Amino acid sequence: MQLKKKQAIALSSLIAEEAEAPRIISGIAEFDRVCGGGLVPGSALLVGGDPGIGKSTLLLQATAALARCGVRAIYISGEESAAQVKLRAKRLGLADTPVELGIETRLGNILATVEKPAERPPGILVIDSIQTVMADAIDAAPGTVSQLRGTTQELVRFAKRSGWTVILVGHVTKEGQIAGPRVIEHMVDTVLYFEGDRGHRFRILRGVKNRFGPTDEIGVFDMTGNGLEEVANPSALFLSGRRDNSSGSVVFAGMEGSRPVLVEIQALVAQTSLGTPRRTVVGWDSGRLAMVLAVLDTRCNLSLGSCDVYLNIAGGLRIYEPAADLAVAAALISSYCNVPARFDSAIFGEISLSGEVRTVAQSDKRLKEAAKLGLTHAIVPAGTTTAQPEISLQPIEMLSDLTDSFLAQADGVAMQPRDQDRPHENDNR
Template identity: 55%
Template structure:
């Protein structure tokens, strides 16, 4: 008891302190803004939308994904693997905007001014209206933005930015969240369009809290193999346009170049008379895209067959193989199967089901199909081939690229035949397709 009393006597007293809440509101973000306009309600029908509120970037593929251009006061997140071309694309955007007379501020937390200047010289991306700042302190960045008053700001990258009032390392969850909140206030309060670059983890998500994607207006992802020349820009979230559009680019020594005809680009180098190769047509937003589906089916040397897919859903391929075995009697249970979509693109649309089925059958029977044939259609569990949207546009794309045949769902046959010069084949089921093509 005496020992306990002696320890209690050595404990210092706690002193209660009161913190003024107004001080907390005015510190830490450096992004104070005039809230008078935001606090006054207005009638929704009286708000006018002007076309000039969207600024063209000068890159048509990017404008397509953005929904027609950059919206004033928007916050856009650009994600992708390291070295995929995020900084290169945004530097080209800065060049195009500044050349058109827009004031642009490029803020880098990863590279020095000399490094950025060397890359800009290589890309030819420099202009008198383009400002450069190498800084990671958001208080300083906020002050520079307020003084320089740019129209567009590029933050490269969000993982390097930090707020002095947050006791965490740059790139941590709290720092990324608070930094994005500050930039969001700047974008909405000052009417500035801000692009922020975010690194992608091994799981394919932007490094940082998931709330980051909820805070921004638009989320763009760069896809593709960094060792190949093609790049695909996909809109995952867009409050100002569709999320189904994609932009296709090619990496060159002078930067990223637009691919105006992605279908022709995806089919470049396709073998003519190889079994297991089929061209299918998918829709990315309003754009029809021809892709090559490859399948390799061989006898398994193990008790459990191996199945592997690249670019499409693994479970979907297993389902289609089960339909083939159940409805058409094709014995695939003892075979290894590998399905690949060339070009590094990822497709989830069920319209490529028929193409996958034909590629698997072609490889299984070791019989090459007509290299000038395109197929599309959704396959159901009963083996039926169901209709898909925009069938006429798909046939028109195949005809434009010089294909001679198009295998379509039977219910869409009459629609696809109208005005088409190529041969259109309608199939009602997987068995019907086998009887007609094999």
């Protein structure tokens, strides 16, 4: 066998010779923001999510919005029949939009269709879903890791070569990592996950990787019979349904990317009748909860070792910020002491293992949002300042200061959690 002769490649400077192509704006503000301010021509996106969460609905709406703006939009479904997609389009009121629909699973045919010479410039190609697409050259069933990798690579190459923006839908499989969107995350430019709790109407589009913009942005949608509606003011939504005078409930002033979001954190602490107390967390990291409990125990003498602990982020949102530590601790202490937190109060701060409360970034943005929602008080790390005159600050230096303030209010009130607060033993949310 003759070895190929090695050739040197031409290197260039970092000075860009071509002007950046303008972004493609769909007009769905929540979608555009998560994409980093619109779609980049020639890029590849992956939209992942659980089955049935609303991926096809979201992308059909986005494609229709783009088609209405004059962008060429092709929607290829390998999962549904043309009649099914048309029925959805009718339900969403999009039947009259100039989206070009195709039903196909063979990659060669899809690319031949899109590459067919046309007078119009490249636009958007949606593949719903990448797990149904197969390349003839790969000898494996659709949805297997090798098909997924091979077809994605081909589609990414096609996007870069042709200037089409390719959006791939990926199902999160039960096994999580195997043959799920994770396998192809590194190949695409942007990865968005569509999340939500099936019990809630609200859906969150979260950017987890973006080569052309910030990540950790979220877009909030409301799933209605007429499709996904944008939620312009998520804080008001996440705080709706909050009850005054309820212990264990606090308002966390968080940040999701560039946007402040207020959300209710609920905790329930109850004496356990089990040998190993239960720790149930919805919407937050259970490891982080264990850390807050350990700090409460060691630094504040508040032992919850014999208590079941339930923690829930209301509205189906997932929080990743360490700035929620103090809010979680406050919810736990409030429930344990059976003392409601102030209804007009927001809270944020990071807790260190020594029990110190650390300042967090963008505190004024958080407080501004709290003021906008009518809150007048905030429990914050010591050293936090604000330009919001309507908010009075309660600075906390050590976590024990917070436990002391709740315990002082609990004076005279029974310290143990009430019997009726005790959860049902086989409640396994």
